[in-house]
Every structure is written in structure tokens, then in C-alpha cells.
Amino acid sequence: MKYLYFPGCSLKGLGRAYEESLLPVLRHLGVEVQELEDWNCCGATAYMSVDEMEAAVLAARNLALAEQQAGSRDLLAPCSACYLVLHKVQHNIAQFPDVRSTVQSALDRARLRYTGRVQVRHPLDILLHDVGLDVIREKVVRPLRGLKVAPYYGCQIVRPYATFDDAFNPTTMDRLLATLGAEVVPYPLKTKCCGGSLTGTVPEAGLRLSYILMKEALRRGADVIATVCSLCHFNLDAYHQEIERRWGAVRIPTVYFTQLMGLAFGLAPRELGLHRNLVPFEKWSAVTAAS
């Protein structure tokens, strides 16, 4: 099993802990990952909202590079924003001739070609459908027994393109976490907005959404929120003072699902980037000590 890996800016910066946990976990499962050479910005939010064509060209360059760099047809895009933009651009190139010709002429100048052969994949997708829960179960040495987790998918990996899971009630992460031994709490807000970039631009609106997510996770007895997205992680981890000032404390840690996998596989918390959390995930020590 081999995948080309597109980290995007997040996993090298703010969402470093995602990469720090994802790569060891995949290695532990025998999944080979090769970082895409010379990758560039995926074309997400900022570009997409100012100039869709520019964004399409940026994304298409990454897709074309992936097709050129042999090794796999599958391009692993762990960041939700990258995942969505790469999919969206593939879709737009296939559907709209004007996008196709703009992208093609830009790629021509860089002596690149895009055929549509490359498949953009999400880690949850490959973990459940390529690796399989049976293989993952075998690797669990410290089951997350007694840990109550709220599975939070965010919006971008299931909407508008529900490529590997249901758009309204995704369950891949639920099943994965249950395989790790965790107790998955019913969390109907699993695809609700975290506030996105509104937490920075219109905090009243954005932070309120983050607040609701954490308040409801606590109300349903969760010890921790598991996320797949670095922007979600940032919103749920970094604004606790602001939120507390407005609506009261909702102190609950948020971690990447890959960090929980790593803990269950017996990897050291420090190797998994857990020390980077602003709201520390204290219960992990109890969980890991218990087993």
C-alpha cells in the first residue's frame, strides 16, 4: 500500500500535530507514504473566494505533479480544506470546458499535464477501506477503554462531495474510534460548522458555533473531541478565553483522531504532537496507564 502525500500548508504549520501523528500511525500500519515533490498551495479559502480560476490552476498543478510522480494513483490529502479544493477542482475541470481550457493552458506553460487519473483520498477513507478495521484492531495494544469521544467530522470532507461517507451522518470515524476501544458518544453535531475563518473575522458569529460544539460534547459526556481538520482543531482549542468571557467555560480538549490511534497503538504522546494542545488532553495518561 503506497500513497502520494499532499500535506498542504496546515500540516506543516498550525496543524503540525496532525502530521506528527498521522505519519507514525500510517507507518505503524505498514502504509507507505511519499510526500509529493515541489507541491504548492492547494488553492483553498483565500484563493477560492477571490479568484476561482487561479485556485483551480494552483490545485491542478498539484494534481498534475501527482500524476507525473509515479508511485501511486492515490493522493492522500489529510487537511479537509485541501481535500475539498482538490475534489472541487477535479469536478470543475471535468464539468466545465472553460475551467478545463484555462487550467490546461496554464499547465502547458509549466510543461505539465493533467488527465484526471489521480484519485484524491482522505486518511479515514484509506484506513477503513484500504487498510481495514481488522488490521487496525490487531495493532491496538492500549485500548482507549473508558474514554468517551465526540466524533467531529466538520463540513468539508463530506459536503458537497460525499465521496466515502454519508453527507449528513458520517460514521467512518465512529467505527474507527470504537475499534480503538473508545466509547463514541452520540453527537448529532458531527458535521456542523466550527466557525471556520469567521472566528477571526466575525468572532461573535464564529465563536458561538465553536461554543455550541463544545458545550454539546460536554453535555453528552464526552472527555475529548476527535477531529479530522486542522482549522476545526484550532477553533476548538485556541479560543477558550474568548468563549468563556462570552458564554461561560466549556473546557474540553480537542485532538486529532490520528493522535488517539497513536495512543491506542502504544506510541508515546510526545511523538504524536499531543504536547502542542492548548487545552491539554489530560485524560490520556489515565487511559494509557489503565491498560
Next chain:
Amino acid sequence: MNRSGAMKPNPSAEPPRIGFYVCHCGSNIASTVDCAEVARFASRLPGVVISRDYKYMCSDPGQELIQQDIRDHRLNRVVVASCSPLLHEQTFRKAVAKAGLNPFCFQMVNIREHASWVHEDPQAATAKARALARAAIERVRFHRALEPVRVPIRAEALVIGGGIAGIHAALTLAEAGKRVILVERQPSIGGHMAYLDKTFPTLDCAACILTPKMSAVRSHPNITLWTYSEVVKVEGFVGNFTVTVRRKPRYVNEELCVGCKECVDACVFKEGKFPDEFNLGLSRRKPIYLPFPQATPQVVLIDPERCLNLKTGKCKKTCVEACDRNAIAFDQKPELKVVQVGTILVATGFQLFDPSRLPQYGYGRYPNVFTTLEVERLVNSSGPTGGEIRLRDGRTPQSVGFILCVGSRDHRTNRWCSRTCCMHSMKLALLIREHTGADVTLFYMDIRAAGKGYEEFYDKCLREGIQFVRGRVAEVTDWAMTPEEEGKLVIRVEDTLAGFVRRIPLDMVVLAVGKEPQPDAQELRRLLNLSCSAEGWFLERHPKLAPVSTFTDGIFLAGCCQGPKDIPDTVAQAGAAAAEALALMDRGYIEQEPNTAYIEEADCSGCKSCLPLCPYSAIQFDEARGKAHIQAALCKGCGTCVAACPSGSIRQHLFEDEQIFAEIEGVLSHD
């Protein structure tokens, strides 16, 4: 192929005297095809005695024109170039027959659907019309006088499906003196209507109007009722279908059981333990049970998946002891019955949309999300709560919301309107309000109340204080934003009349689930050789003018298997289907197109290769003479044997080699 031999004209026939007529069809044909030019062209072809164009050939004066010409010009062949033969071939055949010409010495050319309607360039369309006309004129020279094949029709009918459509059709046919076999796959007839409490817009009790019809079916001397049975095989054709029905074992002798239910009381299970199908799992039943109080026939049945004796063989069999009529029959086996019928009425109904396919509405996840049919059981006095509207924890709801168009008018699921959900929801809303005084809100996109008394019912709901919120509901959830929402279900919806997104807390949410084709509709479609719309509903022969006929002669449709409809429309359609079947059966015979195959015995080598090929078993072999023989009454004119015969000794009326070759030559020769 020896073409020169095949092209020899019929030696016995007199030289052809052909009349050719081209129809303007108002401007339908004449606006694109130069009809006068086609007539001029045809008049110069050999054998054509008279050639005319006329505004409406199918009109009485048009037909008389042909008849007059037959008499005046001693015509022995007629060709009409007009619309599709599906429309008017019979018209013209009858017209020429009236003037003394054999109807099969007539040939029709379609220059409307095949030329004027599909082409824009008048010159090209006219050239095509000329070529098609010449093909028919060349062909008709080789036509011979033929007699239609008469096949008798059996006077028995099969009705598949015992819902209100099948019940009404069966009773109509039986009242007219026809023998009817009614096959229903559930243990009782009644269909979806039996689940209903009251019916809109009159609010009359569904059971009160349905039960008498159910018992009439049971007691009618002309009706054989086979419940718990399914059609597994259909052979033959109009007038003479051979149908195999599989009767599932009830493990109770239907002739002996009187429905006293002593056995149910005596069952070793003291309480109902298993989900009751009729109450949609809202109550529990025993392994031996009567499906519902008015079940017809009033015969209990045993669920082999639940009965201790049938599953393990270890049971005290208290039911057997309790039955003084010895009706319990654990050794019953599935039984195959073969019947012969003349016509078949299909009334297999629909299934309801499974709302767990729309997880955003929380069905199966939140206990107080119900479907409309479940609520129908709740308001019914013989239902699981004795007619009380109750939440799953036993509380009475104080606020109820109906979500309309669940699985209807939705590109992600089903695009069609299920037609009854608006009225059904309004009816339930009114009943809930009457029973509980709860606040009831309907979330709708459009209220479709098109029917007699329906709009007035909508008006009544508005006056009774039912709330209507216009908008497609985004989700049903259980997280509270305000104290009032705590412990409630919350509907999030864009209220498109108010212009903003609302959150509405409710105790109970009811999903107005739409109608879908039965899950095994495709299997039945193949059994009966029916056509289907893209959505999977059985296709009527014509959406306006043949709404209960199918493309298979002798098979008719009634009720929701053809598309969603309400009870009045279903019953009207069932009556219509019965009347069409009666018209066919009462005539006693059908005339078949004489396009049958026949064998030139002199050329038949007796190789028997045709015998296994015939799908209708119409070919027999005369061992004494070493020749095959085709029974015209059984032959459907498919032509398989004609193509397969190695010696070329099988020919087919109306598709003779010389006719086909003349037609090809006619269409291909240049002006």
C-alpha cells in the same frame, strides 16, 4: 438467397391495380412534406391506377374517397401515406374491407412520425416521403388476401394484489359473473388502506368502508381468495394465460380455522414478544397470531421464524390442544397451484419510503421521530395505544411537527410527488389536535390539495389552528440552544415566507414518507412482460387514452403500482381495469394479426431445428409424415423459426421474402 425466384409475383393474383393516398394531416404533414408532389410521383409508378392527396384521409369523406375509388377503378391494392399504423391502420383496413377489398391488401406508410415531424428541410422530407411511398407500393403488389386468426378468451381473471384496488376490481368482475382468482402475498387482504384510521377529506372510518368489501371478497361465490400466496410464473398470452401461484404454508388449515383465537391465548408465550407487522413494530405479537382484528380471511397463522415447535421441535404444543377443530397443521408445505385465466389485473401497490435513508431527519436515531403510517396506527382505536397519541416513553405530546415530502420531490431520493402525503398529514394533524390538543405544525414546500373537497379540508385545517411553515426542513436534532429546547427535538428550517432560519422545538416529529414502487416490482415486470417508467412504476399503454391497459394484451393495471394515487383515484382505476378486462372476456374471442408463420411442406426436411426455438410451443412434429406443422392459433408471429429454418421452408404471412425485398428495393431506388 435465390432472389429471382423470390421475386416472382403471386401467379394466381390478377395484375395489381393500386390506389395511393397521401394525407396532409391538416398541416402536420403538409407543412413539411409536399403532399401534392408525393401524389404526382406515385401516380407514375407501375401499377398505380389512381393517386391522390387529401387534407384528412382518416375523416369520413377521406375514407369514402378510397371506397369510391375501389369501386370506380376496380382497385385491388390500397396504400395510404399518413401517420403511424398504431393510430389508424385499423381505420383504413376497415374502410377498404367495407368496399369489398381484403383488409390485408392494404399497406400503410408513416410519413408523419417518420418524416414531417422529425425533419426540418421540406425538400429532404419530401424525398424521404417519396421513397417510403414507393417502398409500400412495391410491397403491396405481393400482398395476398388473409383472414385474421380468431382465438377464444377464457372467462376467468387473475387479480394480483389484494389492496383496495385488487379488492374493488375482483368484486366488479365477480359481480359481472366472471370467475376471479385474487392472489395476495400478505396473510390478509386489505393492503395499505387497512392500516388507516380515517380517510380524508370526509374523515370517514377506513375500516368501516373497507371491511364490508373485504368480507364480500371472502364470501363471493365467484372469487377464489388465495392469501399468503405469490405469482411465480406466467405463461401464454391474452385469453389464455397459465399462471403458477405459490401458496406459503400458514401451518394452519384455512378450511378448518374459524378465527376463534383459542390457540393464540393457549400459546406457550404468555405475552406477545415479537414485533407486530401490522402495528409496524409498535406492539408485540405471539408466534401464532391473527394479523389484525378485521383480517380476511379470519384465519390465524404461525410464524416459522418464531414458533418454538417449528424452530426447535421442542414445545408443549398447547395451541394444538386448544384447537377443537384440529386446524393446526405443522406439516404444511409450500404448495404450487396452476390456473388458467383469460386476463390479468395487476394491483400490487407501493412501498413506503424508508426514512432512514435521510439520516438528517433522525428516524431510527431519535425515538420520537415517527412515520405517518406509524401515527396512523397510534390514532387507531385498535392500534397499540388504543387510539391515544403517545410518545415512546408514554407521555402525550404537546407539540407535533410534520415534515412533508420525505422521499418525494427530492433530487437525492425520489423526484416525483407522492400525491397523498399533504392530505394525509393534514388529516393526521387534525386528528392529533382533536385527540390531544397539541400544537401541530406542518413543514411543507407546497400544499397540494387537488381533489374533490381537498382544498376545503386544507382551509378547515387553517381555521382549526394547524400551523403551516413553508420550507424544506434541514434537520431534526436534539441539541438545545435555549432552555425551552431542552429535552425536545429541534427542527431547523428556513422559513421561506418569513425569510429567516428558524429552530422549532417539538415533542414529536412525523415524517410524511412518500411512495415508491414495490421492491420486487422489477421481478413481477419480467414475469408479466410489462414496461416500466424510469422510476419503476408499471407503464400504462397511453398516459391519457389507455391509462389502465399495458403493452401486453390482456394485462391491466390498477392502483399505485402504476403511480402514486389516493383511494378515490385507485378505486376508479380499478373499476376501469375491470371494465376493460370484461369487455375483452365478454366478446369471447380476440382477432389476431394473421402475421403467423407457416411451413411449405414440400420443402420441409423434417430436421426439427425449429421445434425447441418456438417460445409459444406452436410448432408440432408429425412423425408419420416427417414434417413440422405450425398451429396458427398459437403462433405470435415472432419470426424466430422463419429465420432459423435451414431449408427456408418456413415463411410468414405479411413478412414474405418477396414483400420484404420489394420494400427494400422500393426505398433504395433513386428517382
